[in-house]
Amino acid sequence: MKKVSLLGGAPHVICGVPPVMHGASWGPDDVIYYSPAHSWGIHKVSASGGESQIVTTPDGSKGELGHYWPQVLPGGKAILFTIGTREDFDDARIVAQTLETGERKVLIDRGTYGRYLPTGHLVYARAGSLLAAPFDLSRLEVEGTPIPVVEGVKVDSRSGAANFSYSNAGSLLYVSGKSDSNAQELVWVDRRGQARPLMEARHAFYTPSLSPDGQRLAICIKRVTQNIWVYDMARGALAKLSFEEDWGPVWTPDGSQIAYTSGKVRTPPAIALRPADGSGEEEQLVAGETPVFTGSWSPDGKVLAYTNAPVDLISPGRSTGHDIWLLRLDGERKPEPFLQSQSDESAPEFSPEGRLLAYVSNESGRNEVYVVAFPGPGGKWQISTGGGTSPRWTRNGRELFYRNGNKMMAVAISLQPTFKASTPRVLFEGEYEEAGRPDGPRNYDVTPDGQHFVMIKPYEGPSTPSQLIVALEWFDDLSRRATGKPE
Structure with a gap:
């Protein structure tokens, strides 16, 4: 202020x-x-x-x-x-x-x-x-x-x-x-930029996430509170999953559970886990004195990469920047830092084979998308060239998508004999909702075959x-x- x-x-x-x-x-x-x-x-x-x-x-x-x-x-x-x-x-x-x-x-x-x-x-x-x-x-x-x-x-x-x-x-x-007038639509957008409706209902949508099989969609719907809902596309049914101030759903690799950021009243945002069918109780995975935000699961479901935001929201000058941390679920479940610096590192995204991690950093003075070897040590490569946020891999690992303003960008990735990234190219451009802030959660998702994108657009009906x-x-x-x- x-x-x-x-x-x-x-x-x-x-x-x-x-x-x-x-x-x-x-x-x-x-x-x-x-x-x-x-x-x-x-x-x-x-x-x-x-x-x-x-x-x-x-x-x-x-x-x-x-x-x-x-x-x-x-x-x-x-x-x-x-x-x-x-x-x-x-x-x-x-x-x-x-x-x-x-x-x-x-x-x-x-x-x-x-x-x-x-x-x-x-x-x-x-x-x-x-x-x-x-x-x-x-x-x-x-x-x-x-x-x-x-x-x-x-x-x-x-x-x-x-x-x-x-x-x-x-x-x-x-x-x-x-x-x-805040009503929005969920749409499918193909690689040429052609859009068609995904569902009839209109809400204030945020952070869509497709299930591993592409048949269900977890989505945050904002009303007075923002909650996670699950949309079954085959049945056309929308079911409420969470009941607090929640967003950023991320499916476990087997599709049985959903992790999400939970911002309950008066507490810094934490990370919770709940069965995708709504049964059972919410399990708290990560919580502390600083806000944390969901990121990505490793392919075997044993590691959750997330953003830790050590920022004092009340007093200035107490931040070391956003960092990327890991939670290993097969041990003591003790959070550990992975990428930590005076710059901001956020939006971690595991590659499908688990050997690479894409993320966003402002180390150059603006947000760009990078890829680093996991678990390391290893190489580090800058992917975007003119600014970038919200990375997302295809399921076969051969492409990496990211947002640059209103543009959806695509980069071809090769791992043989060594890592190589192509020059970024524009897939399509349109007035689709971005994340609330440049280093915020991804506000789109990609089908398993990499041919269609779930996007959020303002409702253009009679007004x-x-x-x-x-x-x-x-x-x-x-x-x-x-x-x-x-x-």
């Missing part, structure tokens, strides 16, 4: 935060309250920088997933924020909490992104509309029945963010559009174009409409 003067000048680091935050609010005492990650509570940090402190903690026993979109109320004595549940943000709660005592009051039972306005009203979003009601700041209570005041406001269904803001002079600024709308003197209109008189 950084700050910069409106008069210009260099930005200043306040504190380290994850790649995606869920709101921040600058209080009158020069303290910033913010939501650092999807499954966390509200934190605070001095605007001058330094260590952050926890203000609120989600209560999983009450179905709380996380605390989002804080606003410091006038006077700096209390904060307003949204409590996400495990349903959707239309069923979230908007609360006010006194900072000195921690006393909390539920203001709205069904709504998200609450904001207190200078007119003395609480405005929030539900089902694509803004609703408003008079708000008693001294008692932290809503007075009267909320009424709709603006229709057709775009709301992000995955984060609960409503796209509106206001000026103290009384103008309203908002983005119009449908709140389900209402988004517009940026300014309503002048809106405070006057709000005061006239939201009288606060009980019905």
Whole structure:
């Protein structure tokens, strides 16, 4: 998190935060309250920088997933924020909490992104509309029945963010559009770039992974939580596999189990294992004080390569970069480093015969795909030439695919008499979803024969174009409409 003067000048680091935050609010005492990650509570940090402190903690026993979109109320004595549940943000709660005592009051039972306005009203979003009601700041209570005041406001269904803001002079600024605009499609794409639907359902998809026989697909579906689902392509059936904040599924070589990254409430992401048919309990494979992310199984299923991210998400300057670690399942199951440096190494991918490991590193100053001998010692080869992420081998080991922006790249690989990689070539190009960050989990997969790719694309069906709308003197209109008189 950084700050910069409106008069210009260099930005200043306040504190380290994850790649995606869920709101921040600058209080009158020069303290910033913010939501650092999807499954966390509200934190605070001095605007001058330094260590952050926890203000609120989600209560999983009450179905709380996380605390989002804080606003410091006038006077700096209390904060307003949204409590996400495990349903959707239309069923979230908007609360006010006194900072000195921690006393909390539920203001709205069904709504998200609450904001207190200078007119003395609480405005929030539900089902694509803004609703408003008079708000008693001294008692932290809503007075009267909320009424709709603006229709057709775009709301992000995955984060609960409503796209509106206001000026103290009384103008309203908002983005119009449908709140389900995050819908995506799963498609098959052949090597020429021709796409066709994989399934009819549309969701916010992430990190698809085909089973070894190519008949089932494990996929993360993002709603308020993100869970692993398994799609049986022969039957057209979609079944839920996990129930926490999970993503990055990786099938074991025999197709019987699925490992995935599990980001349960308030804990750094760990790696868990569960039977692919949903039977049995979740088994925790790797967990610790730093986040870890799934990577790849060795062909014999005895070694799991994964990314270890020794980053303090709260304070800056405490990272040695992402590293690649191994977990051997045929011994003590003690994690051990494999590739570790001041650069980032991530996205490990075993070759089909298990003698090579592809991965991503930024040692050159940008992300590139490399291959290294496994278990070593041995050679190391740079595969990509103009940037690359998300490597994936064909099942016969003769090709290595990777992403370069919107391009799917292919490199021919030969191991006889020695390792040799061809010049990368573009297979196809298109507006398909990439990973959330360059070193993040792979957001596509390849069929066993290497002829088709599972890709994620934005839904292109009928939609209402988004517009940026300014309503002048809106405070006057709000005061006239939201009288606060009980019905």
